[in-house]
Amino acid sequence: MKDAAFNQLTHARRYFEAKSAVYDENARGWYGRLTDALLSQALDLSVFSRLPDGFRFLDVGGGAGRWTERIATANPESSGVLLDVSPGMVRHAERRATRCGYAHRVRHINGDVDEAGELLAGMTFDLIINTHHLLGFFHSPDLVLGSIVPLLTDHGLMVSVLPSRWHAAFGDLSVGDAERARRSLSGLSWEAHEAPYGHLFTPGEVRMLHTSSKLTVDLLTGFPCLIYPDPPGVASPSAESAEDFLRDDTFFREVLAMETELLIDPDAGARGANLFVVASRVQPAEA
Template structure:
């Protein structure tokens, strides 16, 4: 597949600048113990509840895919899959492109730049069995409802939209832990930030996600959250470094394995979603293709 670059209709300068500055070192989060735990939990859910539902030779869209951390996982775990990574920031896409060439799946991954606000028009006529957007993607778009509806249009009948988004309740807790009461108040109102160097973003609740997906004509199959029992500190919002007690605890293999199993048990309970650092949803497109 070819790598295509298009000029997005509108760019949010703050978001582009934020991620451009992080692009070269963004994948360094793979070495932080807390995010290693979070990633393994996410991959567990994906391999047990998402991949088994996909057809052979499925096609995926990594919406806001950044450096391709999750495109890489899908492309290497399923050599029959093909995909398209669509992201706002060319500097992040350059890292994803290099990674795809280095690991031998560049012929199966198309990379395009554009604003998710325009994704339905930019990818008109294309269809995907799986669309995923992970971590803060829906937080950084201008209108999450419009983006979810646009992504729903690009699904095949029975296709899955999988989202992993920032939790409003955890964002408020995080700011209170740093003594930032006013920022916690903003988080409770639905928009806030974790550090003063990042743009403000939308923050979500389980009920809100349910309403947004149902309004887009999607059937919610899963609404949960994780990690629920162990939370990141300030250092985990940075690309390098780890909070001391988290690093000490999670660097112990037995402790990591024990916490991982506890988290797996809790994330299986939808009632625990509100405790999650992030919220996780799986939704299905019903009906026939348009």
């Protein structure tokens, strides 16, 4: 079962280790900044207010620690663990924690997601977050999710950001590749993207995935919904690209405001480039 569930780990490890060698916080561009701002808004609106004081969190697949930093600095009484498959990314995250002053509250571990139960034995978390499409890197996301659910407290929250199957097909068609779009719509690897994706998701599949792991989906939405990145390697047909438009501060703030309004609309998941999911344990029915 382990081989079937985690057979993408080798590919993911190589990809992210190579990425860590050239990691640049500023390389995400303006579209990346918009996406980060929307995820930050989503966490503020739907997650942090539901957590106890001094909550414990697990940032699984946390990479260079961008979101661990966001959580730890915004919640100074919190503590947690960052787990990532890439030694290089973990080193970046450790340096970030020292620089930002929360290293004493966050433990950084290099390890595979299938080792989480052993590496974190005896620990439970009020928040488990995976913001880097973690479940999209595996052919069996149900087994991967099921492996980390036991680490969640009874009233804890599982937060995931997942790659959208429909957005992947949109990207394929944007470069004129109908065959690749059909493959994306089947839920298989997104070949148009450099990352080694193994699975893509629809909103309906996300609900079934969480139900099979005995989780209730409290919120399922998507972002961005109104503006998408320019297809890789294809010049924009207009004088300016989406990236260029977002450089304008007024335009950026207007788009952010419109996109933020859509975060509370569950139908936004159908159009979002990323699927955003907040889930909790199924509570037993009262007698």
